[in-house]
Each structure stands twice: as C-alpha cells, then as structure tokens.
Amino acid sequence: MNNGGDLEEALDWINSALEGQFFSQKTVNGLAIKAQILQKKGDLEGYGKTMDDAVAMANxxxxxxxxxxxxxxxxxxxxxxxxxxxxxxxxxxxxxxxxxxxxxxxxxxxxxxxxxxxxxxxxxxxxxxxxxxxxxxxxxxxx
The missing domain is CATH 1.25.40.10 (Tetratricopeptide repeat domain)
Structure with a gap:
C-alpha cells in the first residue's frame, strides 16, 4: 500500500481476508487496513464506515x-x-x-x-x- 501498488488488488485481497478466506477472519487490524486502502482511493465515506466497524470491535x-x-x-x-x-x-x-x-x-x-x-x-x-x-x-x- 505504501509502495504504490494496485489499490483495487489490495482491496480485493483484504476483502477476501475479512470474509474468511485464507483461514482468516474479520479483525480490527484487517478493517483498519481496508479503511486505509479506501482512504487512499478517495472513498472517504467507505473509509469512515469501515473505521466505525473497526471501532465496534476495538479495545x-x-x-x-x-x-x-x-x-x-x-x-x-x-x-x-x-x-x-x-x-x-x-x-x-x-x-x-x-x-x-x-x-x-x-x-x-x-x-x-x-x-x-x-x-x-x-x-x-x-x-x-x-x-x-x-x-x-x-x-x-x-x-
């Protein structure tokens, strides 16, 4: 994400991870990564909503x-x-x-x-x- 990679591909990967593929699950850190990708893409509404989801699970x-x-x-x-x-x-x-x-x-x-x-x-x-x-x-x- 910090190296100028493909944000669409990164979003696909993190969504797959959050949906339980790759033996993973929805986590605060995963949601925070998704939020950062959405922010970089300029999707501020998606960024905020994803952060809201993360906060609901956060310490x-x-x-x-x-x-x-x-x-x-x-x-x-x-x-x-x-x-x-x-x-x-x-x-x-x-x-x-x-x-x-x-x-x-x-x-x-x-x-x-x-x-x-x-x-x-x-x-x-x-x-x-x-x-x-x-x-x-x-x-x-x-x-």
Missing amino acids: PSQINRMGYAMITAKDYDRAVKYFSINVKSNPKNANWHNSLGEAYKAKGDKKNAIKHFKKSLTMNPSANVKANSEKNLKELGAL
Missing part, C-alpha cells in the same frame, strides 16, 4: 488511535464519537479526557475542549498527558 487503546486517525482525516465528528466511547467506558481515565479535548479543539469547540483538558488535569494524569493538557489549555487561552 480502548485501538479506539484512541482511531480517534487520532479521524482527527488527521479531518473527520472531527467521528473523532469526538470515538473518544467519547472511551470516556464513557472509563470516565476516570485522564488520557481519554485529554484525547477528547484534542478532538473538540480540532473541531473548533473551544468550550468542550477546555472542559475535557481541565477534567484530565483533575485526575492525576501521567506527565505526558498533563503536559499535553496544559499546552492545549494555554493555546486555548484557558491557563
């Missing part, structure tokens, strides 16, 4: 990575949706609030971004999460 760390992929893809609503899943499943996790703050900031929702960065700081975050929340709050003029 919190994978969901967090997919949220950042959505920020990169400028699909801020999906980023907020994905990070919100983590916050709802573990509302006392400082990193999840920090990530949700980043999605809101990228979306241009300053009020909710500040809310989640501040919430993150109340939870005794790790040094890197604390530094990121503080940096973002300064950029937003809230610290």
Whole structure:
C-alpha cells in the first residue's frame, strides 16, 4: 500500500481476508487496513464506515488511535464519537479526557475542549498527558 501498488488488488485481497478466506477472519487490524486502502482511493465515506466497524470491535487503546486517525482525516465528528466511547467506558481515565479535548479543539469547540483538558488535569494524569493538557489549555487561552 505504501509502495504504490494496485489499490483495487489490495482491496480485493483484504476483502477476501475479512470474509474468511485464507483461514482468516474479520479483525480490527484487517478493517483498519481496508479503511486505509479506501482512504487512499478517495472513498472517504467507505473509509469512515469501515473505521466505525473497526471501532465496534476495538479495545480502548485501538479506539484512541482511531480517534487520532479521524482527527488527521479531518473527520472531527467521528473523532469526538470515538473518544467519547472511551470516556464513557472509563470516565476516570485522564488520557481519554485529554484525547477528547484534542478532538473538540480540532473541531473548533473551544468550550468542550477546555472542559475535557481541565477534567484530565483533575485526575492525576501521567506527565505526558498533563503536559499535553496544559499546552492545549494555554493555546486555548484557558491557563
């Protein structure tokens, strides 16, 4: 995929794998690969839907990575949706609030971004999460 190969052929192969051929099965990583192929092909709707399927099977760390992929893809609503899943499943996790703050900031929702960065700081975050929340709050003029 990164070497300029045939995206149609790559899509055929990953679809076969996801459908159970080659003694394989549908996995988060397989869906993420399919999503990347669709994104490279310019099928942003297919990319988003495939990422939604992957998120439904993903663990919190994978969901967090997919949220950042959505920020990169400028699909801020999906980023907020994905990070919100983590916050709802573990509302006392400082990193999840920090990530949700980043999605809101990228979306241009300053009020909710500040809310989640501040919430993150109340939870005794790790040094890197604390530094990121503080940096973002300064950029937003809230610290």
